[in-house]
Amino acid sequence: MEYEAVIGLEVHVELKTNAKAFCSCTTAFGGEPNTHVCPVCLGLPGVLPVINRRVVEFGLKTALALNCQVATFCKFDRKNYYYPDLPKNYQISQYDLPLARGGHLTITVDGIERVIGITRVHMEEDAGKLIHVDGPDGGYSLVDYNRTGVPLLEIVSEPDLRSPAEARAYMEKLRTILQYLDVSDCKMEEGSLRCDANVSVRPRGSRTFGTKTEVKNLNSFRSLQRALEYEIERQVAILESGGRVEQATMAWDENRGVTYVMRTKEEAQDYRYFPDPDLVPLEIDAAWIERVRRELPELPDARCLRLIEDYGLPAYDAGVITSSRDLADYFDRVVALYPDAKTVSNWIMGDFLRLLNAGNLEPQQSPVPPEELADLLQLQKEGTISGKIAKQVLEEMFATGKGARQVVEEKGLVQISDEAALTRIVEEVLAANPGVVEDYRNGKDKALGFLVGQVMKATKGKANPGLVNRLLKERL
Amino acid sequence: MPISTAEVDHVALLARLKLSPEEKAAYTGQLNAILEYMDKLNALDTTDVEPTAHVLPLRNVFRDDVARPGLPREKALAGAPAASEGQFKVPRVV
Numbered sequence: 001m002e003y004e005a006v007i008g009l010e011v012h013v014e015l016k017t018n019a020k021a022f023c024s025c026t027t028a029f030g031g032e033p034n035t036h037v038c039p040v041c042l043g044l045p046g047v048l049p050v051i052n053r054r055v056v057e058f059g060l061k062t063a064l065a066l067n068c069q070v071a072t073f074c075k076f077d078r079k080n081y082y083y084p085d086l087p088k089n090y091q092i093s094q095y096d097l098p099l100a101r102g103g104h105l106t107i108t109v110d111g112i113e114r115v116i117g118i119t120r121v122h123m124e125e126d127a128g129k130l131i132h133v134d135g136p137d138g139g140y141s142l143v144d145y146n147r148t149g150v151p152l153l154e155i156v157s158e159p160d161l162r163s164p165a166e167a168r169a170y171m172e173k174l175r176t177i178l179q180y181l182d183v184s185d186c187k188m189e190e191g192s193l194r195c196d197a198n199v200s201v202r203p204r205g206s207r208t209f210g211t212k213t214e215v216k217n218l219n220s221f222r223s224l225q226r227a228l229e230y231e232i233e234r235q236v237a238i239l240e241s242g243g244r245v246e247q248a249t250m251a252w253d254e255n256r257g258v259t260y261v262m263r264t265k266e267e268a269q270d271y272r273y274f275p276d277p278d279l280v281p282l283e284i285d286a287a288w289i290e291r292v293r294r295e296l297p298e299l300p301d302a303r304c305l306r307l308i309e310d311y312g313l314p315a316y317d318a319g320v321i322t323s324s325r326d327l328a329d330y331f332d333r334v335v336a337l338y339p340d341a342k343t344v345s346n347w348i349m350g351d352f353l354r355l356l357n358a359g360n361l362e363p364q365q366s367p368v369p370p371e372e373l374a375d376l377l378q379l380q381k382e383g384t385i386s387g388k389i390a391k392q393v394l395e396e397m398f399a400t401g402k403g404a405r406q407v408v409e410e411k412g413l414v415q416i417s418d419e420a421a422l423t424r425i426v427e428e429v430l431a432a433n434p435g436v437v438e439d440y441r442n443g444k445d446k447a448l449g450f451l452v453g454q455v456m457k458a459t460k461g462k463a464n465p466g467l468v469n470r471l472l473k474e475r476l
Numbered sequence: 477m478p479i480s481t482a483e484v485d486h487v488a489l490l491a492r493l494k495l496s497p498e499e500k501a502a503y504t505g506q507l508n509a510i511l512e513y514m515d516k517l518n519a520l521d522t523t524d525v526e527p528t529a530h531v532l533p534l535r536n537v538f539r540d541d542v543a544r545p546g547l548p549r550e551k552a553l554a555g556a557p558a559a560s561e562g563q564f565k566v567p568r569v570v
Contacts, residue, residue: 017541019539019543024539024543024544032549032562033562033563034549034552034553034563035549037546038546039547042552050537051537051538051539052541053538055541073529080490083569084566097529131563138567140565140566140567141565141566142561142565144563272490280530280536
């Protein structure tokens with residue numbers, strides 16, 4: 001039988017506010033353990049949490065960008081559980097009246113566009129970090145509460161995703177939108193963007209859902225995709241051997257490449273949600289929503305469309321360039337100076353991104369500013385350097401931070417377009433390769449390429465290729 | 477009786493309370509008395525009454541997004557039963 005997967009994602013994103021959600025401690029990442037704490041986030045007796053306005057603002061921005069219906073009235077609830085990552089024994093969250101519901105975003109996988117529903121967006125606080133230490137009597141744990149109380153948004157998708165690749169595309173699209181909104185660093189490796197997946201399988205075409213498991217600890221796009229692939233395969237194998245999938249919470253073990261059971265349905269958590277009496281409700285009026293809507297930046301889909309319509313870029317190029325707001329900004333700045341958008345796009349998607357990735361850099365950290373890339377393209381267009389040399393120059397610019405013209409001058413890379421000088425070299429090459437010349441005259445067109453290569457070699461790649469071709473053909 | 481001893485056991489477990497058989501019997505009785513009173517409230521017609529999210533008539537109380545220093549670490553850890561390496565030290569539960 002053929003099976004299909006049904007996947008929904010719960011994404012947690014840390015908001016990049018200055019202060020925590022309910023107190024004034026800094027949200028700065030890192031820091032010595034327990035140095036970003038106060039009586040409120042430590043849950044000491046007699047304190048009162050007060051919501052940081054910017055948390056609500058960021059929540060609204062996100063909700064609107066995800067096409068959600070914003071609640072006119074919402075409140076905070078206590079989610080009760082005993083685990084030392086929360087000093088209060090409850091997490092401030094939102095239960096039955098979340099900030100927003102009913103949105104969607106669009107993903108494209110293998111050229112097929114799909115709209116993925118978003119169930120809800122709610123605000124809550126992050127928990128602390130535990131380090132487990134082995135030792136006698138079962139060992140102990142050390143707790144750092146610096147992260148406790150950092151604002152989070154939880155964004156829950158509908159079970160609309162049908163494959164690990166779609167789940168990954170959803171997660172990447174969501175990250176792109178959050179980056180455009182500038183509400184989070186979205187660093188999966190630092191835990192500012194995290195993901196849990198609900199997954200079940202069913203016979204293809206079936207309308208009912210199978211029993212689902214929840215997979216936790218997906219700390220990268222790769223883990224998300226691998227864990228889902230593994231878990232789907234595991235569930236299908238159980239069904240095919242006549243078994244039943246047990247409802248459970250699983251964790252992904254990145255090193256072993258397997259999911260394992262953390263707890264089963266019998267041990268399911270009972271969070272006993274109730275309204276937090278320490279926090280008063282929020283009323284969000286139409287004027288507030290409108291103000292936030294007006295302040296929304298151009299979002300990835302709109303920007304992608306603009307690149308296609310204004311510059312005539314292929315959809316693929318526009319998609320790659322707008323996948324990062326910084327990259328799209330970089331592109332815009334180069335095109336402003338060098339208006340051949342397709343050439344700019346080819347360079348950015350090719351050598352520029354390759355060199356950035358090799359240096360593990362973000363576009364805004366590029367040692368080559370947009371003005372210098374535009375200058376390099378200009379040098380190539382003027383014929384001062386060849387395309388091949390331009391690639392070398394870009395590498396040198398990345399390595400040294402020097403400008404395009406400076407590198408070309410220092411390294412003596414100016415293209416040789418002097419016809420007399422090239423004619424001499426062309427004639428030497430022809431004289432040295434009589435066999436190849438004979439081949440060409442007998443109809444082997446490829447022989448020309450070899451001869452061009454020899455001229456390039458003799459000039460260290462600096463010969464003007466168009467001129468070399470003409471000079472060779474005139475003599476053959 | 478709205479609540480059974482088994483449910484009291486469950487609630488005690490969730491609250492991490494260890495109860496003696498006598499306490500269990502006593503709390504089952506007391507919780508039932510409270511829940512029976514809730515039944516009385518449930519008999520009221522509340523069709524036109526908005527659910528109460530908070531007892532105070534306050535809405536939209538915010539703090540500005542300004543970070544300020546919190547507690548020095550020694551003070552943060554002062555009330556902890558055990559501390560080590562600048563961190564709270566607790567029994568390992570996983």
